[in-house]
Amino acid sequence: MYRINPEMDQQYVEEFRRQPVGRHSPGLMRVLNTLRYDPSGKQIVLFCRKPFAEWQIAEMPANRLDPLVFEDSPIFTNRDEAEWEIFRRRWFKATGQHLNQPFRSADEV
Amino acid sequence: MLKILGYPDRYSVAPGEAISFQISLEEGDAFSAKIVRVLNGDCNPAGPGLDLPHHPSSVDGTYPGQPRRADAGSYLIAESVPPLDNVSFRALIWPTLLDRRGQVIASQWDAAAKTGFMLELDEGKLSLVTGGGMRQTLPHSLLERKWYAVSFSLTAATGAFRLSLSPLQKDFGVDDAGEIAGSLGPSIAAATPFILAGAPLADGTIGAHFNGKIEGPTLVAGAESHATLAVNPLPAAIAPKLIAAWDFSDGICSTTAIDKSAFRHHGRLVNLPARGMKGSGWTGVHHSWQAAPAEYGAVHFHEDDLYDAGWPADIIWQLPEDAKSGAYALHVTCGETEPEAMRECYIPFFIRPPRVKKPGVTRPKVAFLAPTCSYMAYANHGEHITVRGVERLMGRLLHFGHQDVYLYDHPELCHSLYDKHADGSGVCYSSRMRPNINCAPRYHSWLGGDGSSLYQYNADTHLFGWLAHNDIGYDIITDEDLHRDGYPLIEDYQVILTGSHPEYHSTAMWDAMKSWIDRGGRLMYMGGNGWYWRIAFHDELPGVIEVRRAEDGIRSWEAEPGEYYHSFTGEYGGLWRRCGRPPNMMAGIGFVAQGFDVSSPYRRAPDADNPRASFVFEGVEDEVIGDFGLIGGGAAGIELDCINRLLGSPPNILRLASSEDHSPLMLLVNEEFTATLPNLGGDQNEKVRADLSFYETPAGGAVFATGSIAWCGSLPWNNYENNVSRITLNALRRFMDPKPFV
Numbered sequence: 001m002y003r004i005n006p007e008m009d010q011q012y013v014e015e016f017r018r019q020p021v022g023r024h025s026p027g028l029m030r031v032l033n034t035l036r037y038d039p040s041g042k043q044i045v046l047f048c049r050k051p052f053a054e055w056q057i058a059e060m061p062a063n064r065l066d067p068l069v070f071e072d073s074p075i076f077t078n079r080d081e082a083e084w085e086i087f088r089r090r091w092f093k094a095t096g097q098h099l100n101q102p103f104r105s106a107d108e109v
Numbered sequence: 110m111l112k113i114l115g116y117p118d119r120y121s122v123a124p125g126e127a128i129s130f131q132i133s134l135e136e137g138d139a140f141s142a143k144i145v146r147v148l149n150g151d152c153n154p155a156g157p158g159l160d161l162p163h164h165p166s167s168v169d170g171t172y173p174g175q176p177r178r179a180d181a182g183s184y185l186i187a188e189s190v191p192p193l194d195n196v197s198f199r200a201l202i203w204p205t206l207l208d209r210r211g212q213v214i215a216s217q218w219d220a221a222a223k224t225g226f227m228l229e230l231d232e233g234k235l236s237l238v239t240g241g242g243m244r245q246t247l248p249h250s251l252l253e254r255k256w257y258a259v260s261f262s263l264t265a266a267t268g269a270f271r272l273s274l275s276p277l278q279k280d281f282g283v284d285d286a287g288e289i290a291g292s293l294g295p296s297i298a299a300a301t302p303f304i305l306a307g308a309p310l311a312d313g314t315i316g317a318h319f320n321g322k323i324e325g326p327t328l329v330a331g332a333e334s335h336a337t338l339a340v341n342p343l344p345a346a347i348a349p350k351l352i353a354a355w356d357f358s359d360g361i362c363s364t365t366a367i368d369k370s371a372f373r374h375h376g377r378l379v380n381l382p383a384r385g386m387k388g389s390g391w392t393g394v395h396h397s398w399q400a401a402p403a404e405y406g407a408v409h410f411h412e413d414d415l416y417d418a419g420w421p422a423d424i425i426w427q428l429p430e431d432a433k434s435g436a437y438a439l440h441v442t443c444g445e446t447e448p449e450a451m452r453e454c455y456i457p458f459f460i461r462p463p464r465v466k467k468p469g470v471t472r473p474k475v476a477f478l479a480p481t482c483s484y485m486a487y488a489n490h491g492e493h494i495t496v497r498g499v500e501r502l503m504g505r506l507l508h509f510g511h512q513d514v515y516l517y518d519h520p521e522l523c524h525s526l527y528d529k530h531a532d533g534s535g536v537c538y539s540s541r542m543r544p545n546i547n548c549a550p551r552y553h554s555w556l557g558g559d560g561s562s563l564y565q566y567n568a569d570t571h572l573f574g575w576l577a578h579n580d581i582g583y584d585i586i587t588d589e590d591l592h593r594d595g596y597p598l599i600e601d602y603q604v605i606l607t608g609s610h611p612e613y614h615s616t617a618m619w620d621a622m623k624s625w626i627d628r629g630g631r632l633m634y635m636g637g638n639g640w641y642w643r644i645a646f647h648d649e650l651p652g653v654i655e656v657r658r659a660e661d662g663i664r665s666w667e668a669e670p671g672e673y674y675h676s677f678t679g680e681y682g683g684l685w686r687r688c689g690r691p692p693n694m695m696a697g698i699g700f701v702a703q704g705f706d707v708s709s710p711y712r713r714a715p716d717a718d719n720p721r722a723s724f725v726f727e728g729v730e731d732e733v734i735g736d737f738g739l740i741g742g743g744a745a746g747i748e749l750d751c752i753n754r755l756l757g758s759p760p761n762i763l764r765l766a767s768s769e770d771h772s773p774l775m776l777l778v779n780e781e782f783t784a785t786l787p788n789l790g791g792d793q794n795e796k797v798r799a800d801l802s803f804y805e806t807p808a809g810g811a812v813f814a815t816g817s818i819a820w821c822g823s824l825p826w827n828n829y830e831n832n833v834s835r836i837t838l839n840a841l842r843r844f845m846d847p848k849p850f851v
Contacts, residue, residue, distance in 0.1 A: 021505045041497060045509045050448045
């Protein structure tokens with residue numbers, strides 16, 4: 001199983017930040033396939049409070065019989081912003097490094 | 110989250126007939142209801158928007174409501190068995206979920222008086238429970254998916270008992286055989302039904318379900334030894350002592366458990382436990398239960414089997430005789446929807462044409478075949494809840510709406526044909542006699558492609574909107590109608606449009622459609638991955654289908670070896686392709702790739718210039734087709750079909766356009782390769798493409814095939830003004846023209 005190299009894989013961080021969902025390079029695919037594996041059995045999901053308007057992060061526990069856990073904040077008004085937030089968290093967990101770049105700013109969009 | 114939900118008693122209703130709706134109200138004590146037409150169930154601001162106009166009817170009004178729950182879990186009930194006060198019981202069991210507590214293998218129990226007996230598995234150990242909760246437990250732990258003989262004898266008056274366990278095959282170093290005997294104290298027999306794989310609970314439901322297979326359950330008068338009872342089949346000499354001996358290898362197609370004893374205490378199998386299951390003596394020589402019934406004497410029970418939720422009818426709508434065929438829904442509301450709570454629900458159904466053709470009444474030339482078998486197959490699809498790794502496949506975070514949260518909180522609504530039971534075995538039956546959470550207008554699916562994220566029913570509403578926009582008159586018939594009525598249902602239609610993903614077909618449906626095409630019918634295949642899985646309907650029970658995930662194909666579970674044959678019919682299950690009827694024989698093209706993230710455009714192919722297909726491209730000069738859309742941003746996405754002569758695509762088929770520039774997550778399906786390839790993704794594999802196709806049939810008909818589930822998601826783009834819409838309309842108008850194609 002691939003282990004993320006924070007220096008070599010840094011190039012894919014920006015690729016993801018610019019386009020969280022879409023056709024990704026093989027390098028970013030490898031990073032995402034690695035980050036999206038959680039050996040704890042838990043699963044992050046995106047709860048849509050209001051279609052096309054509001055989302056919040058929730059976590060499915062490993063045990064199907066335990067309840068969903070919702071994060072009361074933040075409430076995202078852009079689905080891709082939530083993708084970026086989860087990417088940042090997973091990157092930190094995998095590398096110990098914080099990604100401080102904000103989600104795409106208005107002039108980048 | 111979701112505060113109101115329900116289900117209809119049928120998906121298809123004819124004018125003059127009645128349809129009922131069963132509602133669970135999770136909040137408050139009253140709800141409002143009305144009938145709506147379903148023209149577009151997608152609220153994506155990038156599209157034309159919701160279009161669910163009120164259809165005034167006698168239903169309009171306010172109704173009292175209350176929460177309803179489903180009593181899931183399968184079991185056998187034999188109501189005529191007398192109170193058992195001096196009895197031996199034996200069965201062969203194959204447990205599958207040993208970490209569940211309190212799984213009752215067999216019971217005759219009065220939950221209120223706490224009398225009778227229960228034979229149960231508790232944390233993997235075998236216990237006998239009698240009156241007042243007295244219990245004796247064997248210290249040995251069973252192993253999952255291993256056959257055991259279990260037996261007990263009990264004399265209620267004295268409490269004398271014996272409890273025994275032995276494996277059918279011994280494993281070195283495993284201590285899983287034992288016996289205890291003694292007294293549990295005097296008790297009295299319960300005058301209640303005998304139940305296998307469950308016990309009555311104090312609330313009146315049947316619970317404490319056993320997960321696993323049971324074979325040869327038998328009741329014998331008096332105390333018999335385990336040595337005698339563990340033999341399978343039982344020695345003939347024991348016949349005079351039999352109280353009941355259920356033979357699950359008899360009547361596999363039915364829900365009846367045949368008692369072969371003199372008393373004929375036949376039982377009912379409730380909530381459809383799996384039949385046609387291998388028993389302890391399966392040799393591997395025969396793979397069909399019809400060839401060797403004695404080797405298929407097991408029934409697999411699950412705590413999460415459900416056939417009929419059984420809620421009472423809250424609303425009954427008597428349709429007028431002149432009710433117009435189309436897509437409708439019952440819209441129920443119990444207040445304002447907020448981000449914290451969804452207080453509305455749409456319960457879809459279809460009005461079909463009258464069952465008896467009326468003289469002098471001309472039906473439309475066009476019919477939409479609503480893929481209700483596929484809607485049933487996907488009912489309460491819960492892989493986003495139970496399977497880890499799905500996010501990798503989706504290429505984005507898993508989407509949960511209010512409905513998905515409700516499904517998470519209410520596993521008793523049970524599963525789709527894509528799910529596994531709690532014990533890991535595949536779900537092979539799915540019914541519509543329960544809420545179908547993901548089959549509704551306004552449902553946005555975790556599976557539905559980036560953008561609108563629609564799949565199955567709600568994705569098909571894009572087509573309804575497009576037909577309405579173009580003022581096309583059409584009837585709607587459903588898969589179940591086609592299965593029951595056969596070819597005569599469709600013989601008069603000139604054109605049949607499919608849904609976006611007509612994946613599941615019974616033999617009767619397949620035969621009827623092929624007969625219609627062979628007699629000059631004009632098929633517009635509006636989606637992808639059609640005619641893929643063979644299914645079976647039940648002869649006794651309405652609204653339930655069976656699939657066996659046999660041998661090959663994109664599967665979320667695999668049928669066990671030897672269990673590839675439908676229990677409902679005895680037919681060999683699995684892919685139609687593996688039954689010698691690839692989808693290419695029906696629609697000209699067949700399934701080749703699957704990917705759920707983003708969609709792609711088509712590019713015109715040389716056959717687009719063939720004069721035979723000139724009508725398709727009238728007014729369309731573009732090289733690129735469908736580089737837009739509400740499902741993944743393109744017309745070619747989710748699941749793709751292509752031409753393959755070796756699989757039955759006809760020699761005269763025209764490849765009008767093919768899709769390109771697919772995502773790495775658009776993956777070649779596994780029946781398309783033998784050895785695993787390193788280049789399965791659409792960015793690296795030349796076979797990954799959708800073929801927009803057309804061919805004429807010898808009888809003067811024709812087939813137009815889009816080859817993509819996402820095609821219909823491009824129809825509404827730019828208020829229906831786009832090249833996908835124009836091509837589809839060109840094809841439909843020509844297909845509606847009675848002039849023969851050949």
